[in-house]
Amino acid sequence: MTQITPDTSASIRRLDPEDAQQALAQVQELLHRHELVENLVHRQEHGDERAVLVEGLLQRQHEAELKELVNDLHPADIAFILESLPNAERQLIWRLVSAEHDADVLLEVDDWVRESLIEAMDRQDLVAATEGMDADELADLAPDLPPDVVAEVQKGLTIEERARLIEAMGYPDDSVGGIMDFEMVRVRDDVSLEVVLRYLRHLPELPDHTDQIFVVDRNDKLLGTLTLSSLLVNEPEIEVRAVMGTDYLSLSPLDSDSDAAGAFERYDLVSAPVVDDLGRLIGRVTISEVVDVIREDSDEQALSRAGMQEEDIFAPVIMALKNRAPWLLLNLCTASIASFVASRFEDTVSTIVMLAFLMSIVAGIGGNSGNQTMTLIIRALAVGRITDKNVWQLVKREMLVTFLVSLVGSTVAAVFAWAISNSISVALVMMAAMICNMLIGAMIGVLVPVVRNRFGKDPAMGSSVLLTFATDSMGFFIFLGLATIFLL
Amino acid sequence: MTQITPDTSASIRRLDPEDAQQALAQVQELLHRHELVENLVHRQEHGDERAVLVEGLLQRQHEAELKELVNDLHPADIAFILESLPNAERQLIWRLVSAEHDADVLLEVDDWVRESLIEAMDRQDLVAATEGMDADELADLAPDLPPDVVAEVQKGLTIEERARLIEAMGYPDDSVGGIMDFEMVRVRDDVSLEVVLRYLRHLPELPDHTDQIFVVDRNDKLLGTLTLSSLLVNEPEIEVRAVMGTDYLSLSPLDSDSDAAGAFERYDLVSAPVVDDLGRLIGRVTISEVVDVIREDSDEQALSRAGMQEEDIFAPVIMALKNRAPWLLLNLCTASIASFVASRFEDTVSTIVMLAFLMSIVAGIGGNSGNQTMTLIIRALAVGRITDKNVWQLVKREMLVTFLVSLVGSTVAAVFAWAISNSISVALVMMAAMICNMLIGAMIGVLVPVVRNRFGKDPAMGSSVLLTFATDSMGFFIFLGLATIFLL
Numbered sequence: 001m002t003q004i005t006p007d008t009s010a011s012i013r014r015l016d017p018e019d020a021q022q023a024l025a026q027v028q029e030l031l032h033r034h035e036l037v038e039n040l041v042h043r044q045e046h047g048d049e050r051a052v053l054v055e056g057l058l059q060r061q062h063e064a065e066l067k068e069l070v071n072d073l074h075p076a077d078i079a080f081i082l083e084s085l086p087n088a089e090r091q092l093i094w095r096l097v098s099a100e101h102d103a104d105v106l107l108e109v110d111d112w113v114r115e116s117l118i119e120a121m122d123r124q125d126l127v128a129a130t131e132g133m134d135a136d137e138l139a140d141l142a143p144d145l146p147p148d149v150v151a152e153v154q155k156g157l158t159i160e161e162r163a164r165l166i167e168a169m170g171y172p173d174d175s176v177g178g179i180m181d182f183e184m185v186r187v188r189d190d191v192s193l194e195v196v197l198r199y200l201r202h203l204p205e206l207p208d209h210t211d212q213i214f215v216v217d218r219n220d221k222l223l224g225t226l227t228l229s230s231l232l233v234n235e236p237e238i239e240v241r242a243v244m245g246t247d248y249l250s251l252s253p254l255d256s257d258s259d260a261a262g263a264f265e266r267y268d269l270v271s272a273p274v275v276d277d278l279g280r281l282i283g284r285v286t287i288s289e290v291v292d293v294i295r296e297d298s299d300e301q302a303l304s305r306a307g308m309q310e311e312d313i314f315a316p317v318i319m320a321l322k323n324r325a326p327w328l329l330l331n332l333c334t335a336s337i338a339s340f341v342a343s344r345f346e347d348t349v350s351t352i353v354m355l356a357f358l359m360s361i362v363a364g365i366g367g368n369s370g371n372q373t374m375t376l377i378i379r380a381l382a383v384g385r386i387t388d389k390n391v392w393q394l395v396k397r398e399m400l401v402t403f404l405v406s407l408v409g410s411t412v413a414a415v416f417a418w419a420i421s422n423s424i425s426v427a428l429v430m431m432a433a434m435i436c437n438m439l440i441g442a443m444i445g446v447l448v449p450v451v452r453n454r455f456g457k458d459p460a461m462g463s464s465v466l467l468t469f470a471t472d473s474m475g476f477f478i479f480l481g482l483a484t485i486f487l488l
Numbered sequence: 489m490t491q492i493t494p495d496t497s498a499s500i501r502r503l504d505p506e507d508a509q510q511a512l513a514q515v516q517e518l519l520h521r522h523e524l525v526e527n528l529v530h531r532q533e534h535g536d537e538r539a540v541l542v543e544g545l546l547q548r549q550h551e552a553e554l555k556e557l558v559n560d561l562h563p564a565d566i567a568f569i570l571e572s573l574p575n576a577e578r579q580l581i582w583r584l585v586s587a588e589h590d591a592d593v594l595l596e597v598d599d600w601v602r603e604s605l606i607e608a609m610d611r612q613d614l615v616a617a618t619e620g621m622d623a624d625e626l627a628d629l630a631p632d633l634p635p636d637v638v639a640e641v642q643k644g645l646t647i648e649e650r651a652r653l654i655e656a657m658g659y660p661d662d663s664v665g666g667i668m669d670f671e672m673v674r675v676r677d678d679v680s681l682e683v684v685l686r687y688l689r690h691l692p693e694l695p696d697h698t699d700q701i702f703v704v705d706r707n708d709k710l711l712g713t714l715t716l717s718s719l720l721v722n723e724p725e726i727e728v729r730a731v732m733g734t735d736y737l738s739l740s741p742l743d744s745d746s747d748a749a750g751a752f753e754r755y756d757l758v759s760a761p762v763v764d765d766l767g768r769l770i771g772r773v774t775i776s777e778v779v780d781v782i783r784e785d786s787d788e789q790a791l792s793r794a795g796m797q798e799e800d801i802f803a804p805v806i807m808a809l810k811n812r813a814p815w816l817l818l819n820l821c822t823a824s825i826a827s828f829v830a831s832r833f834e835d836t837v838s839t840i841v842m843l844a845f846l847m848s849i850v851a852g853i854g855g856n857s858g859n860q861t862m863t864l865i866i867r868a869l870a871v872g873r874i875t876d877k878n879v880w881q882l883v884k885r886e887m888l889v890t891f892l893v894s895l896v897g898s899t900v901a902a903v904f905a906w907a908i909s910n911s912i913s914v915a916l917v918m919m920a921a922m923i924c925n926m927l928i929g930a931m932i933g934v935l936v937p938v939v940r941n942r943f944g945k946d947p948a949m950g951s952s953v954l955l956t957f958a959t960d961s962m963g964f965f966i967f968l969g970l971a972t973i974f975l976l
Contacts, residue, residue, distance in 0.1 A: 332897055408813055
């Protein structure tokens with residue numbers, strides 16, 4: 001990375017938080033030059049041979065530069081760059097990544113990119129890349145791999161590893177079992193720390209993110225955990241059982257990964273043991289998986305509120321179409337129903353045309369206000385802050401807050417309505433309708449996510465469609481209804 | 489926590505990911521009973537003395553139960569419960585929390601709750617709670633503490649700690665300096681691992697989240713890091729310099745905390761050193777702070793898209809009003825302008841009233857479609873995936889995707905328009921307007937966040953207001969404009 005952080009001395013390679021972005025810019029620059037040359041070659045296809053030769057040389061030089069740049073990066077940064085390029089350029093770079101990085105990069109890239117990378121590899125390279133993987137890593141990749149590659153690779157596993165692979169493949173993606181690994185260091189409780197230290201010295205290295213080792217009995221039942229801190233600060237003669245912790249978080253493989261992430265966050269953990277129903281140690285979860293869960297959950301929530309799933313910003317257009325059309329069509333249906341409701345008041349609107357221009361304000365602000373309430377409620381639901389006991393308190397509070405906001409808002413709206421319609425009665429009807437519609441928005445904003453959550457549904461996505469539908473239809477209905485009664 | 493996880497044996501206290509929620513439900517149940525009794529007492533204020541006496545006893549019993557329940561929890565869980573209760577109940581529970589937990593709970597609770605807790609404490613308790621804190625913890629709390637308490641507490645600090653407190657208070661909240669701590673273990677590079685092990689054995693414990701210790705020269709210049717793993721697996725005779733890592737992420741105190749969090753995520757780190765311009769070690773950042781940054785950033789983004797800041801769901805109504813009204817008023821203004829644009833076509837609408845009911849569909853779908861594009865772009869911006877080189881590719885791609893989606897959507901909409909207006913020409917105008925407006929939405933959805941981001945502004949909040957404004961106004965303008973030209 002010497003090219004990127006010029007302030008480093010030769011012996012120290014320092015990573016910088018913005019490395020990945022800078023490397024991406026460099027890769028894009030080189031690709032751009034590469035493309036320019038390619039266009040030149042194509043343009044003079046029938047030109048003289050010497051020019052073609054020069055271009056070919058230039059091409060190879062660019063590729064060599066790219067290759068050096070990319071292979072000098074951390075595998076996570078290579079993954080980032082692959083994710084950030086359109087498919088053709090992604091494949092070009094992927095071909096330049098040296099085989100030693102293949103496994104790490106495949107494990108680091110997002111799901112939607114991994115598929116396209118695997119497709120581009122031949123069987124032999126795939127086997128080479130995956131045969132050194134741990135059971136839990138292989139389990140993550142298995143759904144994307146050709147079945148014959150999985151069959152080939154698992155032949156090379158030990159019986160124990162094969163059993164773990166089968167176990168890991170059995171747990172749902174969003175469970176603790178889906179994110180746990182099997183790299184645990186186990187010790188007995190009746191040995192001295194000295195013995196533990198000697199045992200560790202025989203290992204080539206400790207598993208990543210080892211902040212504690214696990215104390216088990218002969219049946220693998222978890223008795224406690226020995227933090228590296230206790231191991232290091234206590235005298236070597238002390239027995240493990242005297243310093244092991246018995247006050248620890250333990251997870252079950254079927255716990256939800258989001259709950260586990262919440263616990264890591266609250267208790268500031270680096271790793272946690274996973275035990276089965278009999279209390280036997282079967283795996284561990286580390287903070288690096290948890291951070292991914294937190295990030296994915298937050299991304300998913302943002303996307304699902306806009307009615308989408310994770311999408312490659314460079315995915316083929318047809319996939320984007322499938323991702324986005326259903327939600328837009330659903331919105332189109334609800335908007336059409338709302339507009340059908342409004343069209344029942346055709347006579348009213350043809351008498352006072354100004355109502356046509358004001359009704360969308362009533363509908364829109366109801367939706368905006370309900371959306372604020374809903375955002376707060378979805379957040380409070382996500383951290384488990386809403387219980388049966390306080391849900392009515394929340395409804396009452398939101399209704400009160402919304403009522404006060406609507407008094408301010410509807411006064412402003414009434415002034416506007418009076419200005420463009422020149423009628424006090426239209427202004428008063430506008431004010432009343434807006435207050436009612438904002439209260440409806442607040443009610444829906446609390447109740448729909450709470451009820452969806454109660455039935456185990458994602459509170460974000462469905463709720464926003466329902467909210468818009470309600471505030472549009474009811475906004476039109478109340479406004480035009482009041483107008484029909486009081487203004488005609 | 490024996491009450492909560494009945495499956496635990498007496499000697500092992502096991503935490504469970506859902507502990508906090510279960511404890512919250514229990515606290516609420518007890519508070520509910522407490523309140524019932526209190527109401528009874530109030531209702532028979534003039535009743536006989538014996539009844540009052542009995543109620544008083546019951547009250548005390550409830551408080552004792554609550555006290556036992558709460559003080560048996562992890563400080564993070566106490567913080568969670570305090571955050572999840574309305575203010576009066578929060579204060580009741582806070583009084584029951586024993587003084588030994590005060591410091592930890594104050595550090596764990598969210599900012600918006602901390603203030604109300606500090607207000608309820610007298611000076612003496614505050615000094616007692618804060619005087620044992622580290623410099624970085626005190627710096628986090630200082631803005632909320634009464635100045636005389638800060639003055640009192642800092643008297644008890646060593647000169648070194650006082651210098652650190654001043655340093656920590658000087659960095660912005662959203663910088664690496666704002667989240668770093670000073671609990672570093674330092675060693676020299678020319679000693680053997682044996683010496684390091686002996687040195688560590690003299691410490692009472694290692695700082696939380698110590699996965700590496702820092703190798704510095706006599707001027708505190710960082711030379712490398714020694715992971716606990718290397719320390720434990722290598723032979724004690726080896727010198728530190730032979731096994732220390734020189735390939736590590738180092739942060740500057742003025743780096744943004746979000747960039748640092750991104751780096752922790754990519755490189756799967758547990759801790760990272762913070763160095764000044766001269767390469768001297770001045771602090772470290774740990775994963776527990778980083779997880780909080782990730783969570784806060786994602787919360788902030790969700791809230792800012794709805795035009796809000798962090799809000800206590802039990803905050804006084806007046807604060808909620810201040811939080812929500814500005815954004816709703818801004819939306820009201822843009823909606824009014826859009827409606828004013830539409831009202832310029834009064835003649836057209838009074839001739840064909842059906843247009844009034846169809847125009848809100850055109851505006852709404854443009855907004856929904858643009859919102860999908862914008863959500864993807866904001867996400868890609870957040871991880872640094874968008875550069876000058878690919879922004880035009882993205883615009884082109886989004887326009888193409890949106891065009892295809894709009895062909896499908898506008899056909900459905902045209903059928904609906906034909907059904908309620910009974911006019912093929914209205915249906916065709918509707919179709920054309922909808923396609924145009926969705927393309928406008930896509931363009932705004934890419935360009936506005938990109939431009940705001942370029943100028944260092946939060947891409948989420950302002951963008952969504954501008955998007956709605958554009959798709960509403962242009963939706964009305966294009967639809968009614970085309971209708972005026974072709975249908976009159």
